[in-house]
Amino acid sequence: MWASIAWRLFWRELKRGELWVIAFALFLAVFSVVMLTGITESVRSALYQRSASFLAADLVLRSSRPFQPELMATADAVGLQQAQQMLFDSMLFSDSEMQLVTVKAVSSEFPLRGELVLRRSHQPGQGELASFSAGEIWLEPRLLSLLAVSPGDRLELGMASLQVAGVIEAEPDAPLNVFGGNPRVLMHLDDVAATEVVQPGSRIGYRYLFAGSTPQLAELRQQLDPQLSVHEQWQELDPETAIGAAIQRAESFLLLAGLLGIVLAASASAVAANRYRQRHAEAVAVIKALGATTTTARKIYCSHLLLVSVFSSVLAIIAGIVLVVFIQQGIQLWMDDYQPAFSSRPLWMGLLTAAICAGLFAARPVWQLAAVPAIAVLRQLPAWRFDVWHLATGALAVWLLMWLFSKEFMLSLILFAACVTFALVLMGLAALLVKVAKPMAAGQSSALKLALANLRRRLWQNSFQLLTFSMALFLTLLLYFLRVELLDQWQAQIPAGAPNQFLVNISAAERPGIEAFAAQHQLELDTFYPIVRGRLTATNEQQLRQRASKEEDTERVGVGRELNLTWTSELPANNSVLHGRWFSEQTLGEVSVESELAERLGILLGDQLEFSIGGRTVSATVSSIRLVDWNTLQPNFYMILSADLLADFPASYLSAFYLDAERAQVLNQLNREFPTVIVLNVDAIIQQVQDIIAQVTVALSSILLLVFAAAVLVLVAQVQATMEQREQELAILRTLGARYAFLRNAMLLEFAALGALAGILATVLAEAVLGVLQFRLFELPFQLHWNLWWIGPGFGVVVVTLLGWWQLRQLLAIQSSVLMRRAIYS
Amino acid sequence: MTLSPDIDIKATRLTKRVKLTEGSLTILNDLHLTIKRGESVAIVGASGSGKSTLLGILAGLDTASEGEVFLAGQPLHQLDEDARAGLRASHVGFVFQSFLLLPGLTALENITLPAELAGIRNAKDRGLELLAQVGLSERRDFYPTQLSGGEQQRVAIARAFITQPKILFADEPSANLDEKTGLLVEDLLFDLNQQQGTTLVLVTHKAELAERCQQQYLMHHGQLEQQLPSELQEQRHVG
Incomplete structure (x- = not known):
């Protein structure tokens, strides 16, 4: 009986627009969540897929042990694509020159993500595009001049002789740190054995590259994690790079947008529910006067809420998914290799939001609606009293939604507290306005x-x-x-005109020449930073390990590689002193440490650091901790020492300048005039x-x-x-x-x-x-x-x-x- | 207490007090009323005298602070809200001053609504019959907003009779209508009441309307005073 009345009233009220407000509010809530969750996931997936191209894979396992066939077999069993890579430093010999290089030996499948561009030419942008094969070696462009070779010449690497095939124009997993490392070469993994450079004790980096779906990758990690030793570790995108930071910030923003969308949706459904209650109070009184019990009235109107929730949610989910698909197609326009990922998260998040909005925001007013007394047909109802419990459950629901959606307890708490404060301030101001407006x-x-x-x-x-x-x-x-x-x-x-060419390995004797060259070609040279390579070996006389390990948690962990040490009495741009004081002209025996490194190594002001430089030990007292903006792609240093400590060591210099793309020929001239100076193009x-x-x-x-x-x-x-x-x-x-x-x-x-x-x-x-x-x-x-x-x-x-x-x-x-x-x- | 079968409504020692911020207000004070089956009773009185409060209590829409009320043989004062709703569904019809039709239902659906709530099957035929009796057959699928005030009240009257109630309560049925339409609606109400043999309790401030009832009571200081037709005429002349 009640069902027939409820069904008829539902359609009529929908037709008359009575339910549109609440339907629309619920639609808005669910649509916002599906859309925002879907878009956030799509954009995040696109950004991660793009970031995967910087790893040349979806997932990379680094190891210092030779390739383990069983690991590869596990990946095969999971159904992942895979490639292997070896990285090692070695001397490369031409007929007349030699150069220490970083060799990257890769299997034929490389890269699994991103693009490797090789040119059979002596410089990027020219010559035929090619793919690599065994017996060939591909060079970073500057190596051609450093080794005085051209494509077609032969180079010796260990015991192997390889033919120079051309230059590496783009390499997906090239290191983003432009201030360290040797020139790079690329060769086929099959040629490594012939070089005989891999000997017991050699420092070789082995990398397993994997690509596949998210569940496959998760399964691989799950299967491999128990088998991994201290020699293996998964490679993540480095958050210190500009790209890593950009992705992290984008994620934070998208997350925030999602949270705000939920707050809006909740507000809309609360407004609609209250309006619905007010508009239907008289109808409930009539129905009850005509003989309906409170239960019957409740069934009629709660079924409306249920129907309208289902109706709105289904439409909202369909609309949201259509929009997400549309946006994913848009992403494909600027990212050819983007693979849309359809997760069920937007769907269940949408349904959960519908349930929470309908259950915690709309249900209480509708539930209370059925309690309208029948006598209301004869006398005016008292004004609706402020429902503290509705407000409290609604507020709790908002916060729970924020928390569930963001998975960030503190962030959701801060936003929620801000909203509550805002509401209280608003109520106070409303009261004030009443007093002002009345006269x-x-x-x-x-x-x-x-x-x-x-x-x-x-x-x-x-x-x-x-x-x-x-x-x-x-x-x-x-x-x-x-x-x-x-x-x-x-x-x-990265402001317009920021230096995009870095000059590395400048000797003291070459400095005046470089300055003259810059003046002649109207190039604005950055400061000359002296560089001495050294290793941090101890803090406060306690020796540091060079690498992190799982077993020895009590021992202090070192940086793990040689650092570029510099000295200057001027605080570099994009640096600020967080703690302590910057050097003065008279400073002796002091060091300034970058804040994140200091935090990681537990370095405090006044600590005594020991460096090993060219076989000598240098001690310095930490006099400042610096905040460094690594995202600027400008010369930055973890350690800056006072001049007295490093001035006696042989140093090379680093500088930078900005060069328009149209004036690229200046670089050739620079190379000719200063053949030992390395020019790094960070464009x-x-x-x-x-x-x-x-x-x-x-x-x-x-x-x-x-x-x-x-x-x-x-x-x-x-x-x-x-x-x-x-x-x-x-x-x-x-x-x-x-x-x-x-x-x-x-x-x-x-x-x-x-x-x-x-x-x-x-x-x-x-x-x-x-x-x-x-x-x-x-x-x-x-x-x-x-x-x-x-x-x-x-x-x-x-x-x-x-x-x-x-x-x-x-x-x-x-x-x-x-x-x-x-x-x-x- | 045993109730004579020919009595439809009996109220004894009825008192209704409401709480106000300033204290307590007594609206009904030790009121007694007996209405026999098929009788038509008018309750008149000034605005705010408690007429509608009394009607609400007699119909089981509200409860008294003290006293007893019997409706169609059932002790309302002993029934809970759901039981009172059930009693209304089976024995009571209402006509309200402001019609109170559900805007989401057509004229015919509004008429059959009480029957559906009472679980009566095939109410549509009876609804169509009543719709014809009130002269609105051609408006069966019209929504309330598409009807004039007089038409809405005629639909409300048809709705009141759909369950063939024993007792009909009418609260100022013509107060929101112009004089001519009001008279037509009043005629319709009394005609149907006579045809169905329903007990009628009518609350009004109009002496002319009250005169059409068999009994007239004046609500005064929370109590009922029986009025003679001559007294009502006097009131009308004064009013």
Whole structure:
């Protein structure tokens, strides 16, 4: 019986628009979550796939032991593609020259991800593209001049003679650190045995490269982890590189967008549920007066909620998935090798959100709706009392959603606390406004007074409206400014005109020549940094191990490689002293340590460090800890020593300059004039970083647009919620003779005032949260956003006024007689 | 307490108090009323005198603070809310001042709603019959917003009779209508009431309407005073 009534009422109410608000709110909630989760996953997957191209694989296992056939057999059994790689340093001999090089020997399958570009030519960009094969060796371009060879010549590596095939133009897993390492060569793995350079005790790096689906990779890790010894370790993307940081920041931002989308969705469903309760109270009283029990009424209206939840969720999930597929196709446009990954996470996250929004935000008002007494048909219902429990469960649900979605306890707690503080501040301000507006609104003789009176009345009765207006504006402003800030930060890391050519291995004698060359070609040379190679061996007389191991946790871990040590009395750009003081001209026996390295090695101010340099031991006292921005791709150093400690060691120098692509021939001239100076072109690396920044920018912009759309929809739902009350008031005012222009102006002023107030509140909160996020999430110093202070309130006034006008203009156009009729019979 | 079978409503020592911020307000004070089967009773009185409160308690929509109420032989004061709802579904019909039709249902569906709630099958034929009786056969699929005030009240009257109730409660049935339409609706209400032999309890402030009932009571200081037709006429002239 009740089911038939419920079913008919459901479709009729859906048709009449009664359920659209709640349906739309739930749709919005689920759609936001599916879309944001889907997009976040797609973009993250795209970024990781792109990052995989920097590893030349999806997953890399590094080992210092020769290749283990059983490991490869395990990967085969899992169904993964695989390749192998050996890395070692060796001397390479031509007829007239020799050079220490880093040899990369790879199997035929290399690379599994990314692109290896080889040219049968003496320089990149020219000559035929080729693939590698046994018996050949491919060189980094600078090696051709260093070894005085051309393609076709032969080189000796150990006992093997290999033919120079050409140059390496692009190498997916080339090291991003441009300031260390030898020139690189590439050869086939099958030729390694013939070189006989691999002897017991040789320092060889073995790498297993794997590619496949995420579950396959996870299975491999699961199977291999128990078998791994201290000699093996998985290789992750280095977070210290510019690309690693860009991906991490992008993830943080996308995550934040997801959280904010959930807050909006929750607000929308709460608004819709309350409106639904208010609008259906009379109908419930009638049904009960006509003989329905509370249980029957509850079944009828709860089934509406269930049906509308299912209806909205299904539509939202379909719409969300279609959008995600569309976006994945978009990603494929700029990333040819992108493989869309379809995970079930957006689906179940959407369903979970639907269940939480319907169950914790909408269900309670609908449940309470059935408790409306039948006597309400004869006398006016008392005003709905503020439901503290609904608020508390809703708030708890918001936080739980934030936590579940972000998996970040502290971040969700901070955001939630900010939201609660915002709500409390808003309530206080609403109360203040009541006091201010009351005397101003006395005697409604002007549109402004009427607007203030309306604002005062509605603010007091439903300050939740102001809360959601402000929240929607706040979220939009927050996302917009975060996006601007992130892009600014990223762009600032590699500003236009930043040095893109690095000169390494400059001898003291060559410095004047290089300076003259730079002046002649109008090149702006960076500082000359002296470099001495040395190894950190002890802190406070305690010896450091050179590599980390699983067993010896108590022993201190060293850096693991030789460091480029420099000395200077000037603090380098992009460096700041965190603790201690920078050197003075008279400083003796001191060292300044980069902060992350200091933290990793447990180095504190005043510690005594020992370095082994050219067989001699040098001691230095830590006098400062420096914060270094590694993302700038500018010369940076872990250790800077005072001049007295290093000045006696033979040093080479490093400098840098910016060169337009059109003036590339200057490099040839430089090579000819200074054959021993190594020129490193970091354009390719900068291009890679800028490429990622551009892609992330597109992702950020689209998410900002979507969150703004969601915010607009919440505002629309809120204005809709006051429609009946406005219609009745309009009917009365029209009857009393109010003119169209008067009512229009009052309405516009009311929304403008509401928008301004919401805008100001949103601005204050956005500034506060930006500060917290800058500090906590992005590790940036606090900066006041001056633009926010005029954009926020201005944006509030314009958006809220336009939305209010857009929705209510039709109400103003209704004839007085129609309004009166509706007011009487409704 | 044994109730005579010819009595449909009996209220004894009925008191209703409500709590206000300023204290307690007594709306009904030791009120007694007996209404026989098929009788039509008008309760008149000034606005705020407690007419609607009394009607709500007699119909089982609300409960009294003290006293006993019997409706269709059942002790309302001993029944819980669900049991009172069941009693209303099977024995009571309502006509309200502001019609109170469900906007999501058509005219016919609004009429058959009480029958469906009471679990009566095939209510549609009876609904169509009633729709014809109130002269709205052509409006069967119209929604309330598509009907005039008079038409809405005629639908509400048809709805009140769908379950063939023993007792009909009407609260100011013509107060929201113009005089001419109000008269038409009142005629319809009394005609159907006579045809069905229903007990009618009518709350009104209109003396003309009250005069059409067999018994008239004036609500005054929380109690009922039986009125003579001459007294009502006097009130009408004064009013």
